[in-house]
Amino acid sequence: SAVISQKPSRDICQRGTSLTIQCQVDSQVTMMFWYRQQPGQSLTLIATANQGSEATYESGFVIDKFPISRPNLTFSTLTVSNMSPEDSSIYLCSAGEGPEQYFGPGTRLTVT
Amino acid sequence: RKEVEQDPGPFNVPEGATVAFNCTYSNSASQSFFWYRQDCRKEPKLLMSVYSSGNEDGRFTAQLNRASQYISLLIRDSKLSDSATYLCVVRAGANNLFFGTGTRLTVIP
Numbered sequence: 001s002a003v004i005s006q007k008p009s010r011d012i013c014q015r016g017t018s019l020t021i022q023c024q025v026d027s028q029v030t031m032m033f034w035y036r037q038q039p040g041q042s043l044t045l046i047a048t049a050n051q052g053s054e055a056t057y058e059s060g061f062v063i064d065k066f067p068i069s070r071p072n073l074t075f076s077t078l079t080v081s082n083m084s085p086e087d088s089s090i091y092l093c094s095a096g097e098g099p100e101q102y103f104g105p106g107t108r109l110t111v112t
Numbered sequence: 113r114k115e116v117e118q119d120p121g122p123f124n125v126p127e128g129a130t131v132a133f134n135c136t137y138s139n140s141a142s143q144s145f146f147w148y149r150q151d152c153r154k155e156p157k158l159l160m161s162v163y164s165s166g167n168e169d170g171r172f173t174a175q176l177n178r179a180s181q182y183i184s185l186l187i188r189d190s191k192l193s194d195s196a197t198y199l200c201v202v203r204a205g206a207n208n209l210f211f212g213t214g215t216r217l218t219v220i221p
Contacts, residue, residue, distance in 0.1 A: 033209075040213075041213060042116075042199070042211040042212055042213040042214060043156070043199075043211040044211075045208070045209065092155060092156075100146075100158045100161075101158070101209060102157075102158075103155035103156050103157070104155060105154070105155050106155055
């Protein structure tokens with residue numbers, strides 16, 4: 001199993017600003033994932049972050065808006081850039097080797 | 113069309129009842145299937161994987177019908193602690209996990 005922590009747990013930000021979310025895994029993992037979960041909605045994959053290569057973004061998500069770093073096998077960051085109220089959501093980091101994925105506790109973002 | 117479709121509920125059932133959730137998926141090439149549980153304001157956690165032969169874990173039984181692209185979860189003898197949202201999850205590639213919108217269950221004393 002993997003234990004995943006995220007910082008911050010929540011934040012309230014003004015439109016036009018950026019927020020960087022950190023994700024730390026207690027073991028080395030090849031792949032880390034960033035998801036978004038909007039109120040009452042399912043989880044949507046934003047991108048897959050592999051160490052040593054650029055992140056792979058899903059349709060509807062672009063690097064300029066959601067730049068991702070993956071400097072080593074236990075850590076990743078997601079930045080939500082030039083925020084608007086539509087970016088208000090829970091952002092979840094995930095990692096897993098094999099069939100099971102483990103999730104961080106999420107970052108609850110509110111953009112005003 | 114959504115990759116994974118679930119009845120969002122809510123399902124409100126009395127303690128001790130049996131309740132079943134269903135899920136359909138659109139990609140016939142999907143390889144792995146799971147049920148996750150998400151408590152209010154918490155992250156999703158794996159409840160059980162779903163195998164073609166069907167599998168059981170205590171009060172929980174999961175079944176997969178590949179021909180109909182249909183997955184089910186049966187909870188017997190419901191407990192108050194079973195109250196949560198149950199997410200149907202399908203893997204259709206190395207990275208691609210698709211989540212249903214979840215079915216909310218409330219077990220009533």
